[in-house]
Amino acid sequence: MKATVYKGERRVELEEVPDAAIAKCSDAVVDIEYAGVCGSDLWTYRGQGASAPSRIGHEFVGTVREVGSEVSSVKPGDWVIVPFRYSDGVCRYCQKGLETSCIHGGFWGRESVDAGQGEAACVPYADDTLVKALPDGSRPDEGIIASLLTLSDVFTTGYHAATCSRIRSGDTVVVVGDGAVGLCAIMAARLLGASHIINAGSSHEDRHLLAKACGADEVISARGDDAVKAVETLTSGHMPDEVLECVGSAQSFSTAISMCAPGGSVSYVGLPHGVDIDVKSLFYNNITVTGGMSPAHHYIARLLPQILDKSINPGLVYTKEYRLKDIATAYEDMDNRRTIKPLIKVG
Template sequence: MRAAVYEGERTIRLEDVPDPRIEEPTDAVVRIEQAAVCGSDLWTYRGMGAGPGTRIGHEFVGTVEETGPKVTSVRPGDWVIVPFRYSCGQCRFCRRGLQSSCVRGGFWGRECADAGQGQKARVPFADGTLVRALPDGSRPEESLVPSLLMLSDVFPTGYHAALRAGIKPGDTVVVVGDGAVGVNAVLASRLLGAGRVINAGSSHGDRNALARRFGADEIVTERGEDAVRAVEELTCGRMADAVLECVGTPASFATALRLAAPGATVSYVGLPHGVDVPMAPLFSRNVTITGGICPARAYIPRLLPLVLDGIAKPGDALTGRYSFGDLPRAYEDMDARRTLKALVDVDPRA
């Protein structure tokens, strides 16, 4: 079969790799139909976090092709959502709804031979990982597929940021970041009852328009201290009850901390790179830091009805659609910020 392989800085190639097969009785093999390129994939693409020869991609949906003899929750022919980490469903962390810390789980392409940007994948612990989109396992209508794909990672991650922040009805929330996670954090803040949502850090008109569509009341195009002053002016000095940090750079994290009012919570879901947090100012202002890697498997059943009922449309953040053969161009476009997030149609015959 064919799959995307990272071969060095800014180099993604489709290469021939072995077909996956059932190796454990709890495995399933999924034929991938749609995949997405994640902002965290770009860290790898830019030369950080993985060596050449690494399979890549962790957001995907498709049809179960084969199951091991101990798999009971899905069957061949079921159309499923695949969370960005696989998990056993049985360990103490999975039972607590923290599947991202599963003692036997892992991340596609780094802790598992297969990854999400390929024609098929072996899914360990199928019962603890896979989620049928519809109760009977049938394929949902095509218009829902982009939003269902976003349930594999980005929508739950934005929701995780908002939930961990403890947003209460009427709260003022500032979301730092204009990527797919950022706009989904805006959406999640609205779903949790935020009274006012400000999206900070973007000067891109198309991203600002999307943030407004997802529920942002105001857009702050400035960054750093200029962003802090802008939010201070918008809130008449009250600042934010909750700040959702969705980027992960030292600059974005420093801005997020400055936007927090005394007693506020800063919830971070941006993969941190080189972030160093000064504790003394947080101590004096009683600011809480929370967040971390999202347990998507725990949130998918909660968020799935919102997508199926049309209440939430996170798939609108997929602003570019690409054929499987054009996957390298999808990375180029996201890296150059020509596309917010790429949807890839995976051709089983490619």
């Protein structure tokens, strides 16, 4: 089968790899239909993540082809969502809804595990990793497939930022970042009852429009100290109690802390790179830093109904569709900000 391999800085290639196959009785093989390219894939692409060569991709949905003898919750033909980490569902961390810390879990594409930007993947602990979109396992309407794909990572990540910050109804929330996670955090903040949402650090007109379509009331292009001043003006000096940091860079983290009101929280979900927190600034203002890696699996059941009834449409973060054979172009376009997030059609 064909799968995407990261070959070194700014090089991904579609290569022939061994076919996905059942190795343990708890495995299932999924034929991948759609995959996403994540911001963390982009860090790898830029030479700041996994070492080369390695299989890449961890956001995917598709149809179960085959199951191991112990698998009972899915059957061949079921259409499933695959969270960005696999997990066993039974360890103490899975039991408390932190599947990303599963003792037996792991990332796609590490060691001998398949990754998500390929034709198929063998899924460990299929009963507890895979989530059927519909109870009977049938394929949902084409119009909501992209939104369902966001449950594998990006939308649950934005939702994690909003949930960890404990947004209360009527709050003013600032979302730092204009990538797909930031857009999802805007939608999630709205879902949780925020009444005034400001998106900071949005660079281009097309991103401004998308942020507003996701629920932002105001969008500011400024970054750093200028962004802090702009937020101060927009809130008449009352800084926000909740700031959602959705980039992961040193500058965006520092900006998020600087604009947070005393007693408030900064919730971060961007994969941190070079971040060095000034703990004293947290101390003097009683600011809580929360967030981390989203337990996507934990949130899927909560968010699925709102995608199925079309009350939310997080699929709009995928701004361009590519075929799997054009995966290198998809990365190149994302790297050059020609698309916010590529949607890869595999099947």
